[in-house]
Amino acid sequence: MKDFFKKLPEQAVRVVVVFLVLAVVVFVIRQFIIPPEMKEPALQRASSEEREAAKEIHYAGAQSCVQCHDKEPEIKKSGYHRDLACESCHGAAQKHVDNPTDVKPTSPKKRDYCAYCHKYNFSRPTGFPQINPDMHNPRKPCISCHNPHNPKPPTTPRSCNACHAQIERAKAASYHALITCTVCHTAPEKHKISPRTVIPTKPDKREFCGKCHDKASPRKGVPTVDMATHGEKYVCWQCHYPHTLGGI
């Protein structure tokens, strides 16, 4: 064997040595220096998932809040804000959970925070409580009248226009200006306290409008139609909006 090596020309030995060294270097780099997750896609994903999972959380979640606070969640439970997470208003609170005494979560007290949700915007779903901040007690902080943990009107409204001012204004300019709301709508007393669950009635029969507008029983100065032939299948307010000027 030794003779074989001696017989080899020196150049060949050098080349072999160089290749051997290269091979060892490549092997060492591949096996020990390149981190395993760079070679194996499954590992790469796992380490990436791991890094993603290890990220710090900022919002603690409502379950954390109720572990220490019991008064506010108890009030909130039965109010309109019952489905709101604490952190929707109070902001990210994980730091407060970690260190309850030194770090306090924010508590929005200005009008513009409530306006994020409650400022009037025609894109918002119908029936969502909205106000015009310029008209609704301007400059007064919302929390001076409404408890944010149980928001409801501070006093039971006396007249319909406390909430339905837009309809009231439109009606005032219409032919129906002198007819009070209660002539056509019966509002149960409870509607003032829980407006969503107890809803006032609307005229559901053609005959109701016919009391004034039927040709058969005309009143002075009131436009009349022949109820038998005019739009027979429909309730009147499906075509005529009774609150607006002209009523069409």
Next chain:
Amino acid sequence: MERRDFLKHLCWVITSGGILGGLSADAWAKMLNKDYDTTKHYYGMGIDIDKCIGCGRCMQACKTENDVPAVPFYFRTWVERYVIRTDRTVSVNTINMESDELGDVLAEKDVLRSFFVPKLCNQCDHPPCVQVCPVGATFKTDDGVILVDSKRCIGCRYCIQACPYGARYLHPKTRVADKCTFCYHRLVRGLLPVCVEVCPKQARIFGDMKSIASPLGRFTRMNKIHVLKPSLNTDPKVYYANLDGEVN
């Protein structure tokens, strides 16, 4: 060293390296995530258009939770406001949390219908972004979330181009692609994604599609569901209820 010994050692090193390498793929992956089993979950999100009030709390919370640059333009989730005018022209704007003005320049009587559409990464079942990534930095996890490996991403923006929903952006600090992860770091801790957590109207519903009892299961049973751009066969896992035909 004897040649025989050298060869012996060499053999030993090679075989042990092979064993280590063979072990790694699966064993390592399992060792990294101990408590959380990715194969037991498959996440999706439901969005009820009729409930969204466009308050932007989800956008704000997402930025805080995921360290998204605060300037408008970089979003992991955003809310679009659709206004369809009586002349059937459609305008779409991403709502801006900083200015309280929602761009109400048009008279309400010119509006046919209007609503908000929250958007985010659709976590497609057949994600185009994963397909185009030249380095395999973006991938789908077993629980159905599309993640970006920030260490592997080279910031070439192919995925940003490829995403039909515009859900990705190049993070200005890290210079790699960034996107919604369904708050992966919260999921593994058993928390909800932060946009779902803070939504005041429960317009966003999150759940596990492997569990029939999850809120998402109920949501998809009780509503008529639509996804964005179904013709692209991306199979989104963000399900919309009450989606208008104008939304794309």
